[in-house]
Amino acid sequence: xxRLFGTDGVRGLANGExxxxxxxxxxAQSAAVVLTQGRHAEENRxxxxxxxAVLARDPRISGEFIGAAVAAGLASSGIDVxxxxxxxxxxxxxxxxxxxxxxxxxxxxxxxxxPDNGIKFFALxxxxxxxxxxxxxxxxxxxxxxxxxxxxxxxxxxxADAEDRYVVxxxxxxxxxxxxxxxxxxxxxxxxxxxxxxxxxxxxxxVTVIGSDPDGLNINxxxxxxHLEVLxxxxxxxxADLGIAHDGDxxxxxxxxxxxRVVDGDRIMAVLALxxxxxxMLRHDALAATVMSNLGFRLAMEHAGxxxxxxxxxxxxxxxxxxxxxxxxxGEQSGHVILRDWATTGDGILTALQLAAEVARSGQPLAxxxxxxxxxxxxxxxVAGVDRSRLDAPAVVAAVEQAxxxxxxxxxxxxxxxxxxxxxxxxxxxxxxxxxxxxAERIAQALRDAIPVG
Numbered sequence: 001x002x003r004l005f006g007t008d009g010v011r012g013l014a015n016g017e018x019x020x021x022x023x024x025x026x027x028a029q030s031a032a033v034v035l036t037q038g039r040h041a042e043e044n045r046x047x048x049x050x051x052x053a054v055l056a057r058d059p060r061i062s063g064e065f066i067g068a069a070v071a072a073g074l075a076s077s078g079i080d081v082x083x084x085x086x087x088x089x090x091x092x093x094x095x096x097x098x099x100x101x102x103x104x105x106x107x108x109x110x111x112x113x114x115p116d117n118g119i120k121f122f123a124l125x126x127x128x129x130x131x132x133x134x135x136x137x138x139x140x141x142x143x144x145x146x147x148x149x150x151x152x153x154x155x156x157x158x159x160a161d162a163e164d165r166y167v168v169x170x171x172x173x174x175x176x177x178x179x180x181x182x183x184x185x186x187x188x189x190x191x192x193x194x195x196x197x198x199x200x201x202x203x204x205x206x207v208t209v210i211g212s213d214p215d216g217l218n219i220n221x222x223x224x225x226x227h228l229e230v231l232x233x234x235x236x237x238x239x240a241d242l243g244i245a246h247d248g249d250x251x252x253x254x255x256x257x258x259x260x261r262v263v264d265g266d267r268i269m270a271v272l273a274l275x276x277x278x279x280x281m282l283r284h285d286a287l288a289a290t291v292m293s294n295l296g297f298r299l300a301m302e303h304a305g306x307x308x309x310x311x312x313x314x315x316x317x318x319x320x321x322x323x324x325x326x327x328x329x330x331g332e333q334s335g336h337v338i339l340r341d342w343a344t345t346g347d348g349i350l351t352a353l354q355l356a357a358e359v360a361r362s363g364q365p366l367a368x369x370x371x372x373x374x375x376x377x378x379x380x381x382x383v384a385g386v387d388r389s390r391l392d393a394p395a396v397v398a399a400v401e402q403a404x405x406x407x408x409x410x411x412x413x414x415x416x417x418x419x420x421x422x423x424x425x426x427x428x429x430x431x432x433x434x435x436x437x438x439x440a441e442r443i444a445q446a447l448r449d450a451i452p453v454g
Contacts, residue, residue: 005134007314009120011109014062019117021069028073028105030140031121034133035103036079040124044102050154054099054122056084056092056162057107058191058249061216062117067107070119074105075154077146084162086214088191088250089120090347091166097126097344098165108191111226111247114219126344128316163195170199170350173342174357179204181360182240184256185352186231188224189214190248196349205356208238219248225335225348232260242359242366244352251315252335253348255355257367265335266297267370268355272337273306273329274372275358281328281341282306288321288330288338290314295412295429300373313416315346376411376429379436381444386424388417390450399446403428403439411436413443 012018057063096104104122211223243256255263276282331337336346430436
């Protein structure tokens, strides 16, 4: 049986086969069992306090009934629910830690289209759950639930100052004014719409906003971090200093410089790493990045004397590496960036604010700051019908060894099996686009040849 939880919670078509009201109710009741164990919960019970959970969602229309089902599942299990309404995913995580709630629940499908939705949990302190805890929640779905009665059932309250708390927190992370900067912000018609423009304006920036009219159906539709061409045009047309693109739940961001060029997560991390290093804030002169980060990023960090701790794909694995090595920075090429001194998960508004602050602090345009690294051409080929067992086939091993010998220090080969389907992703970086395509296709063909006939 396939695992219910993916790399970032449970996600699928809302009201389809997976993401239903009944599943949301069951998941919430199971989470109430698993996430209210330990000393914190015991101290609450000893003091006569019910456990508390923060509930939030992005603005997609299905979040209304899914959130209601989650709230019902939690309250029926004796959990007091603080409903924060529509706020970014990292705001939910922050609030869990800020008020010392037992856990948090975010209803969102992030960058997915509006018909999809998802449910993700945050543990005490606001961190994402390890796989093992998610597995325990899934297992608890077939076990007896908590069934308090009378005055022991939970209450559902509106978290009235949730947004204000988060805004104050964000503004407290920068030490410079953004006065004089003109920033275009694309909110993807998502959860950032009510907060990101406000934060930048309060920080002193002149703000132009696009993608800020969520109607429940238009989230990520032709705007946001998956459709950067809209932001690129707006930045150039407005003569702005830079642009910021969020995804639907604002847990990541990508940027655009004043020339309209994309600044991806690798470049953002490079700018922030050098800024933190220069200010003596980059602990151990190291950061965490996934295996998908461009070789150009790694070479730039090596040149600056910054060590890169490599992780699997997914910001929760980045966080695990940050915690294991006592780091302050980590992230992904996709724009999930974790600044651990201020956040427990990827935070697109925080990342954007820190990036703009470095532009203001340095007096240099984002284009100049981002040019600290050269991006090597990167080609990704998906080979269907192949699982990880074929990676050890002699012809595949030989093809990889030949490619690595051919590329030397000027390129990289990565074979990454999918965790959910029989697909192997072949990623090749090389000095030229043509050579990257040639090497990637050669390895992909070796994998196809390894597929059993019949």
